[in-house]
Amino acid sequence: MFENILGQKKVKEILSSQIKNAKLAHAYIFMGQDGVGKRLMAQEIAKVLNCATNNFNKGETYACGVCSSCEKINKGIHPDLHFVDFAKQAELEQSDLDKQKAIKIETIRHMQKEASTKAHEGKYKVFIIDPAEKMNIAAANSLLKTLEEPPENTVILLIAKHKETIPKTIVSRSQVLFFQALSQDIISTWLMSNCSLDSRRAKEIAELSEGSLENAKRLANEKEASGLSLWHKIRDQQLYISDILELSKNVAKSGALECVDAMTAEAKKDFGIYPEKILPALELLNNSRTLLLKNVNAQTVLDNLFLDLQSLYF
Ligand SMILES: [Zn+2]
Numbered sequence: 287m288f289e290n291i292l293g294q295k296k297v298k299e300i301l302s303s304q305i306k307n308a309k310l311a312h313a314y315i316f317m318g319q320d321g322v323g324k325r326l327m328a329q330e331i332a333k334v335l336n337c338a339t340n341n342f343n344k345g346e347t348y349a350c351g352v353c354s355s356c357e358k359i360n361k362g363i364h365p366d367l368h369f370v371d372f373a374k375q376a377e378l379e380q381s382d383l384d385k386q387k388a389i390k391i392e393t394i395r396h397m398q399k400e401a402s403t404k405a406h407e408g409k410y411k412v413f414i415i416d417p418a419e420k421m422n423i424a425a426a427n428s429l430l431k432t433l434e435e436p437p438e439n440t441v442i443l444l445i446a447k448h449k450e451t452i453p454k455t456i457v458s459r460s461q462v463l464f465f466q467a468l469s470q471d472i473i474s475t476w477l478m479s480n481c482s483l484d485s486r487r488a489k490e491i492a493e494l495s496e497g498s499l500e501n502a503k504r505l506a507n508e509k510e511a512s513g514l515s516l517w518h519k520i521r522d523q524q525l526y527i528s529d530i531l532e533l534s535k536n537v538a539k540s541g542a543l544e545c546v547d548a549m550t551a552e553a554k555k556d557f558g559i560y561p562e563k564i565l566p567a568l569e570l571l572n573n574s575r576t577l578l579l580k581n582v583n584a585q586t587v588l589d590n591l592f593l594d595l596q597s598l599y600f
Contacts, residue, residue, distance in 0.1 A: 287347055288330055291323040292476060292499060293468045300463060301327075305334055305347045311461040312436035315418065315444045315452065318465030321500025327465075328414045328443040332367045333359045335410035335441065342409070355407070365406035370397045370415040389415070391424040398428070401437045411440045418444035419451035426453045433459040467497025481506045487544055512540065513548020520595050521556070530596060534588035542584040546575050546591070563598055570594050 287305070288298045297316075304310050310331070316324040333349035333356050340346035349356050358364035368374075372386035375393045397413055405411050415421070421429065433442070433456060444460060446452055474492035476499065477483045483491070483506060495502035516533065519525065525533075537545045550571045557564045574591040578584060 287334075288327065291326050291330065293472050294323055294327070294465055297327065297463045297465060301331070302347065305342065306345060308343055308345060310335075310441055312440065313433050313442040313444065313460040315446055315449070315457065315460045315462045316465060317446055317449055317462055319447060319467060319496075319498055321495075321498030321502075322465045322468055323499070324445045324465050325414065325416060328412070328416075328445060329359055329367070331441065331443065332364070332410075332412040332414075335412060336364065336366060336405075366411045368397060368400055368411065368413045370394070370413055371417075372420075387420070389418075389421040389425050391422070391428050394421070394425045394428045394432075398432055401432060401440050405439060409439060411437075413440070413442045414445065415442065416445035418446040418456075419448065421452075423453075426456060430455050430459070468495075468499060469497070470495075473497070473499060473502045477502060477506060487547070490541075490544075512537065513545040514552050516545060517549040517552035520592060521599055525596060527593070530592045531589060534585055534592050538584040538588055542588055543575065543578050545588075546571055546578065550575070567595055567598055570598075 287302050288294075291298070301310075316327060318324055330349065333351070334340075334347070335342050336355045336359065337346075337349040338353040338355045339350035340348055351360075355364065359367050362369070370389065370393060372383055372389070375386050375389060376383045378393060378396055397415075401411060401413065415429070429442075430453070436442075442460075444452070444456070449457060449462060470489070470492040473495055474485065474488035477488035477491055478485060481488075481503075491502050491505045494505055516537070519533075520530075550568065553564055553567050553571060570591055574587050577587045
């Protein structure tokens, strides 16, 4: 169960056993840093409870993942799965998302109104409050009333980074599950199979990601993007030498090899358009890669590479 969630062995064990015995709590707090699978786990719980193929109440523990209910939950459009978050609040208030700083009592009241009705098409109503630590005091007090008298067939999942930021009265009425930081092994393996990174680059990013898959994805994209845009810049713009030297200085600091690899990937895409120019460009990129692997000073290698590439195109 929960194969699509990385790591979190202990949380999975606890929830699996509760699901097997059809004994989920009314409210959980999924605690842990960003990017470790809390929200994904909350959605999985919603699937297990509402799957049209398997019946949670008969001890069937798996969500099929493909029935109409599971599909709607995957897409975030199931009428019995409710997100109580800044996006929802902005929608209710008809205001901008970036103006949302706290989850307010009106948003919790809206949730309570939903909770007091029967499930629309699923069997269970699931509310995901995220980030729960952003509830203001009035909102938290209002939620407390719901936790004291939990509605039938309803599971409330609070998602938060730290327990200390949530009122004790709420913590004491919820089951707290801690989500651990993901290991570097788990993250680098994921990067290799999902972002087609080689093991060295995947390991480097995993080391910088602080156990968060979100961080790792962002870092992988940033590195990718910097090489990608750099290739286009050098190919399409007449840069001054001072600009080029500035570029190579920055890239040398942020990860020369990743950048050269990303530029190589971009250059290969241009092969069909200007093959006569791309071959020598690929050769330059490849030579630079070899020099970087031999630990030749990155800035020197990049200075030469960028100047040589520019002279190919202008
Ligand atoms: Zn299903």
